[in-house]
Amino acid sequence: MDSAATLAFGGLAATYLFLRFLLYLTQDAREPPSIVNWLPFLSPLFGMIGEKSQFYLRLRDSYNLPIYTLRLPFTRIYVVNSTDLIPLLQKQWRTISFAAIAADAGGLVGMSKEAVKVMHDDITSEHGFSVSWPRFIIPAMSPGKDLDAMNRAAITVFATEADKLRAQGVATVGLGEWSRQAMVIATTNAVWGPQNPYQDADVAEAWKTFESGFLTLSMFPFAKLFFPKLIRARERAAAAMIEYMRRGGYKTASGLVRKRFEHHHDQFGLAIDDVARGELGNTFAVLGNSTPCALWLLFHLFSDNKVLRDVRHELSALVQESHEEGWDTVCSIDLASIRTSCPILLSTFQETLRYRAVNPGPRVLVEDVLLDGRILLKKGSMLMIPAPVQHTSVLAWGNDAGEFDHMRFARKPEPGRRGPNRVAFRAFGGGHILCPGRHFASIEIMALSALMVLQFDITPVGTSKWVEPICKGSPAQAGFPIPDEDIMVELRPRAPNTKWQVKYSGSDEAIGIVSEDIVANQE
Numbered sequence: 146m147d148s149a150a151t152l153a154f155g156g157l158a159a160t161y162l163f164l165r166f167l168l169y170l171t172q173d174a175r176e177p178p179s180i181v182n183w184l185p186f187l188s189p190l191f192g193m194i195g196e197k198s199q200f201y202l203r204l205r206d207s208y209n210l211p212i213y214t215l216r217l218p219f220t221r222i223y224v225v226n227s228t229d230l231i232p233l234l235q236k237q238w239r240t241i242s243f244a245a246i247a248a249d250a251g252g253l254v255g256m257s258k259e260a261v262k263v264m265h266d267d268i269t270s271e272h273g274f275s276v277s278w279p280r281f282i283i284p285a286m287s288p289g290k291d292l293d294a295m296n297r298a299a300i301t302v303f304a305t306e307a308d309k310l311r312a313q314g315v316a317t318v319g320l321g322e323w324s325r326q327a328m329v330i331a332t333t334n335a336v337w338g339p340q341n342p343y344q345d346a347d348v349a350e351a352w353k354t355f356e357s358g359f360l361t362l363s364m365f366p367f368a369k370l371f372f373p374k375l376i377r378a379r380e381r382a383a384a385a386m387i388e389y390m391r392r393g394g395y396k397t398a399s400g401l402v403r404k405r406f407e408h409h410h411d412q413f414g415l416a417i418d419d420v421a422r423g424e425l426g427n428t429f430a431v432l433g434n435s436t437p438c439a440l441w442l443l444f445h446l447f448s449d450n451k452v453l454r455d456v457r458h459e460l461s462a463l464v465q466e467s468h469e470e471g472w473d474t475v476c477s478i479d480l481a482s483i484r485t486s487c488p489i490l491l492s493t494f495q496e497t498l499r500y501r502a503v504n505p506g507p508r509v510l511v512e513d514v515l516l517d518g519r520i521l522l523k524k525g526s527m528l529m530i531p532a533p534v535q536h537t538s539v540l541a542w543g544n545d546a547g548e549f550d551h552m553r554f555a556r557k558p559e560p561g562r563r564g565p566n567r568v569a570f571r572a573f574g575g576g577h578i579l580c581p582g583r584h585f586a587s588i589e590i591m592a593l594s595a596l597m598v599l600q601f602d603i604t605p606v607g608t609s610k611w612v613e614p615i616c617k618g619s620p621a622q623a624g625f626p627i628p629d630e631d632i633m634v635e636l637r638p639r640a641p642n643t644k645w646q647v648k649y650s651g652s653d654e655a656i657g658i659v660s661e662d663i664v665a666n667q668e
């Protein structure tokens with residue numbers, strides 16, 4: 146070895162030893178054990194980027210720890226495996242904060258410095274902006290007339306889309322693209338009302354571009370210089386939303402948007418343009434999970450004949466037939482009845498959420514926390530409760546945790562078979578950070594699926610065999626995996642000369658999907 150090589154090798158070895166020592170020195174013995182340190186501060190990054198949610202499953206199975214630390218450059222992440230720790234963590238919602246993450250998104254959607262400051266003020270108090278708004282909108286998103294109006298608006302779009310497809314006869318579509326478009330139009334119409342800016346395909350496309358680069362923007366401090374395309378897309382969507390707000394579009398929007406306006410503008414004094422940019426942030430919550438979730442439910446319903454048969458049987462009982470000149474049959478359905486009369490569809494939906502959700506459940510420590518009087522979590526760190534870790538836990542779900550069982554949530558308790566574990570069901574979050582859109586999204590996605598199951602046969606193009614989609618390129622921030630290639634399918638109307646009359650009458654009771662709603666329904 147020549148002296149230059151010796152010097153380089155010596156330098157590397159010294160740096161390595163120094164970094165290992167730094168790791169040791171800065172890790173408190175009461176913190177969760179730090180793992181994956183073969184290349185200090187960098188090796189966890191390789192796993193997180195390369196393996197995505199599979200990384201956390203591998204670490205759970207290899208190390209068998211209730212909670213562990215991943216050390217990264219300038220930060221650390223505590224990753225939770227143990228279901229038993231979740232209630233303890235949820236009690237500390239002020240200091241193990243989701244609001245702090247939501248507040249950081251203000252800058253990314255281009256809100257003013259004043260607005261971003263308001264979002265960060267009193268971050269641990271229920272009177273602060275970022276903690277109080279999710280509570281403030283709950284009445285508009287809970288069972289009642291506002292929620293019914295939203296679901297009705299979405300279902301009107303689905304019924305029209307189904308009519309258009311039936312009129313085409315056999316249609317060939319990409320299932321992902323078709324369901325995404327139907328969900329985007331239905332959901333955004335339901336949320337932003339008759340003046341919905343996303344009705345303009347150009348604005349919807351700009352939003353899609355911005356969404357795909359959101360994580361990139363959040364990671365690079367000089368994003369404006371390096372990613373002009375993303376910034377242009379954001380500004381295109383922002384301009385449309387600002388115009389919508391200035392024209393008073395929110396006045397005819399859903400209760401959700403009206404409540405947000407009242408909270409952000411009337412109570413906290415945000416400027417109209419900032420409120421509008423806030424709606425870009427809201428679009429992540431509104432569309433991010435529901436669109437891919439709808440695809441996966443359709444996939445599970447149509448790719449397994451048994452599931453399709455069971456769900457179709459259940460739904461067919463809700464259809465009333467009559468006759469009208471020019472039609473073989475007129476079929477009428479009130480989709481409000483799927484909430485109470487379709488336990489197998491509901492169970493298939495819940496199982497789809499359990500089996501497919503990959504949300505990382507991120508939180509930020511805004512203060513030091515001594516969990517259970519023994520586990521130290523340090524201020525400034527991140528904490529994650531990855532949904533797939535909970536959803537595949539054999540302890541929580543039994544030996545068949547790795548299998549898709551469409552009856553899992555519908556079956557009566559049986560000796561020797563574990564029932565659903567509600568704490569380990571993380572698709573909608575839990576405790577204080579529980580998705581307020583869950584009632585709307587559940588009805589909406591099941592309604593779309595119900596119409597498709599009743600009206601169409603769907604088969605992959607050129608074969609009757611469905612293939613599990615590969616999702617290697619799915620974006621890291623996606624709440625559900627996005628397939629690398631679309632699933633090309635043929636949609637064939639089951640009874641071509643049938644007229645469909647679809648309505649949604651509404652309901653005052655929540656569907657029991659998360660434990661918080663099941664308890665509330667029983668009270």
Ligand code: HEM
Nearest residue numbers: 279430431434435438506507572573574578580581582586
């Ligand atoms: C299948 C569809 C959906 C899923 C799986 C889902 C999932 C989630 C999850 C997991 C969280 C909490 C984040 C966490 O624990 O880390 C959340 C929060 C939220 N979701 Fe959803 N969501 C869905 C649809 C919707 C829809 C349609 C809306 C609005 C119309 C919505 C509005 C929100 C809001 C506003 C929050 C923030 C709550 C807070 O800050 O406390 N979601 N969602």
